Amino acid sequence: MSTFNENLEKYASLAIEVGANVQQGQTLVISAPISAIDFVRMLTKKAYEKGAANVLHEWSDDVLTRTKFELAPDETFETYPKYLAKHRIDLAENDAAFLFVLSSNPDLLNGIDPKRIQTNSKTVSTALATFTKYEMSDKISWSIVSVPNEAWAKKVFPELDGEKAVHALWDAIFNATRANLSEPVNAWKEHIDTLESKATYLNEQKFKALHYQADGTDLTIELPEKHIWISAESINEKGTPFVANIPTEEVFTAPLKTGVNGTVSATKPLSYSGNLIENFSLTFKDGKIVDYQAEKGYDTLKHLIETDEGSHFTGEVALVPHHSPISDTDLIFFETLFDENASNHIAIGKGYAFCLEGGKEMSEEELKDNGLNDSLTHVDFMIGSEKMDIDGILPDGTRKPIFRKGNWAF
Incomplete structure (x- = not known):
């Protein structure tokens, strides 16, 4: 049986090799919460080992996000920094790959005025519309993975205390992503083939x-x-395969x-x-x-x-x-x-x-x-x-x- 650290290493390898499928000389952009710093460090190391020319990082924090929604004036949610949108687009147009590390808190904005949330979502979506178009037309390689946090883990496992809930959620993620198998990269290749056979039948x-x-x-x-x-594997405009969602x-x-x-x-x-x-x-x-x-x-x-x-x-x-x-x-x-x-x-x-x-x-x-x-x-x-x-x-x-x-x- 693999240890936690062994499974974590394999999970990181899946994200880099199968998900984003980082190529020699490519830039990788990792977007993640600061709570996932240890995993991001592991991802960064593996990306450079895979041949990445540069690994850039975009950070977020749930506490700061909640504070903003509670205290910022309404007009704050009507604007999005143009330089951030331009930065994403410039990277995408220069063949960068993107890896998004999620760490959900399903109740993060509970109690916040839904109009504020709607305004913010629309503002961000509008600002990033070009980048989203690149994602949804397979112009770029991108992938999403998740890591636990205590609030999320206790939502999934309410009967467990914080640390045990986090470990249980890690185990569930490793199982769902096949990271706990002896050779997860090969297992994913077989899984991709199985899903592709279903897509082939439906297309016929x-x-x-x-x-x-x-x-x-x-x-x-x-x-x-x-x-x-379409099934698990996508092909970007350069002809490079990637898997957008793991799992x-x-x-x-x-x-x-x-x-x-x-x-x-x-x-x-x-x-x-x-x-x-x-x-x-x-x-x-x-x-x-x-x-x-x-x-x-x-x-x-x-x-x-x-x-x-x-x-x-x-x-x-x-x-x-x-x-x-x-x-x-x-x-x-x-x-x-x-x-x-x-x-x-x-x-x-x-x-x-x-x-x-x-x-x-x-x-x-x-x-x-x-x-x-x-x-x-x-x-x-x-x-x-x-x-x-x-x-x-x-x-x-x-x-x-x-x-x-x-x-x-x-």
Whole structure:
């Protein structure tokens, strides 16, 4: 059995070698909370050992973030430093890779005026829109990993005290990311191949629509004519592979913006902007959210949906079997990076250009004409369960089973 330090080393190697896939002579930008300094030092060392020319760091801190939202004047949240946005864009245009280290506190902004959170989210999203476009069109290599903190760990394991909860969350992360295996890099190569085989089958079928049925869900999602199913591995404009999410269990594509109809119920809480949204449902007509309910976090959900016109529509549909390494833990992580990989999910907001045939080369107008949604935001929420059935509908109306009782049916 591997020790904690051995698993941590393997986890860092996965982030550098499989996630960001740092190349010889490349610059790596690591964005992380200051609480993750020890892990960032490990990542930095491995990046240089892999051949990085330079490793740059962007830091954040939950306490400082909370203080700002409590005490800063309202107008502070209406501006974003231009030099920070330009710095990101300049690095991206000079072939830098980006590694985002998350350390969630699902309740960080609990009690903060949702309007402040909405204003800040919109301001930041607007300022970083060009960078986000680079991410969502595979221009650059980027990846996301997570490290525990005590507040997050105690949310996941409320029955444990602080230190034990943190260790338990580390173990869950190592398991979910396959970092606790003897050769995780090779295990990831096999995992990528498995997911790619599912994407290949779905692409061969050329389904016109998907029909979802489960408790509280009866939803039809039409797909663009040029849709492409994507799995774990992406390829940047230089031809270099990378894995954007560690972990990942999904195969996904873009829905037709105006082709979503029916009602869908979330099956896991959504942590959004430091607040939890729980037991919520959305109703769609011709792609647009026309009604929504939430037992907790209604105002947060409202402000998410009202971010802009595009946040009233969807940008992603993802298939994840109920029996997966993350789902089988029966844990709710209160972190979308993990919870989305335990469940089928869809996303409010912007669609990925690379989910359309030829989409990476399309103009914004061409993407729109081909049915892709545009928005400042992209937020996944979880809808899968062991009771979910999904049919693929062919152009002639024939149905083929994709999921039965929450798992792959082919």
